[in-house]
Amino acid sequence: MEETPDKHLIPPLNEADVRELKTGDRVLITGTIYTARDAAHRRMAELIGQGKDLPVELAGQIIYYVGPTPSSPGRPTGSAGPTTSSRMDRYTPAILSRGPRALIGKGDRSDEVAAALRERGAIYLAAVGGAGALLAQSIKAAEPVAWAELGAEAVYRLEVEDFPAIVVIDLHGGNLYCEGRGSYRRQV
């Protein structure tokens, strides 16, 4: 796979912004992104099921699956790497109905999520799992915006600068996990 220059993403995004990205592209995100993991997903999916508004407007936004460590004095956040995305799979089609354009996590998604991404014009990105201290350096501010009682599982608004991620599922039928494996698999 050839190395390509980093592409810059500044949310809110429209479909054209994400459509031009391809599997394996490295992106740097600057601006506002929202965190949500298991508990927040369950609550958001419930609200969507009841036809209610969410505590944050997701249209055009980026959701990051992360549960950071508590911030020590003087830091906006603690360690903040991606968590395993597949735990969010059952809620993701509902979440996508509210229009987010990109989801960041790590690990493969279900076929249902891949189909919902295509249908809704959204992409799936991966951040490097195990690099929470490094990724935290791109987070300049963090503020809980919903369900603060959930602690690390609350929804936070993060202000990020050049937050690095890699396109895994694009809008052209690509999946980096499958393609990457295919390129480097060998017989023993």
Add this chain to the structure above:
Amino acid sequence: MKQVDASEITALVSRLYLEANFVLPADVVTCLKGAFKREESPLGRNVLEALLKNAEIAACERVPLCQDTGLAVVFAEIGQELHITGGSLEEAVDMGVARAQAEGYLRASVVRDPIFERVNTGDNTPAMLHIDSVSGEELKLTVLPKGAGSENMSRLAMLKPSDGVDGMTRFIIETVLAAGANPCPPIFLGIGVGGTMDRAALLSKKALLRPAGSANSDPNLASLESRILDHVNALGIGPGGFGGTVTCLGVAIEESPCHIASFPVAVNIQCNSARRASGNL
């Protein structure tokens, strides 16, 4: 008989748990550097570079290596000539874990009951404590903060003796393949073989304590470990799961006698943040 106060155990566990979360062991760093040199995928090298930079930042700035600061797996080897005063070993260890969580701004990642309410215990306790009785008058404590990303992809199979070494290898490969990018590759594999179901699982975790990249002292097992490593790296999963030649940094097998009709095989996957720390009292 040597006396050790429970408060000394608490202090040691707390120190080890913090060290493990901030400082990636030197042998693991060496493995990552070696992987960076031989990885063929550019994206894979990016990932390895990020992990090495991450380890530097975590150590310098005392920020946890990973936001999943782990369920506290603690191994205690307690000498028969040692007497603990002022409290129990279990309580002392849990207090050490809780202290580390509070002082080190670690994440509270434990729920009290797994089935119904799943309420967070708030201080990352209890630890998963494994106690071995040994000769002498020393207490050796090893902490292994275990993240769920890799633990969740671990598996155990009660194979048939006729499945043999090929069946065992196949099960391990299938486990790694199914895990894909989830356990944060490059991974380490702890393999526990033999005993009962519980013994195999425990051995697979103990296998993760062996120095990263070291070979088994038994030449047959060393050769098998090396073959499994080749097979796993041939899968092409690569660093971060983005494709590459380095999927696994080490395979360690621990075995135990077992029933004539049994062949238990446990595969405990460890992530690239292979954190651990040991100390003695």
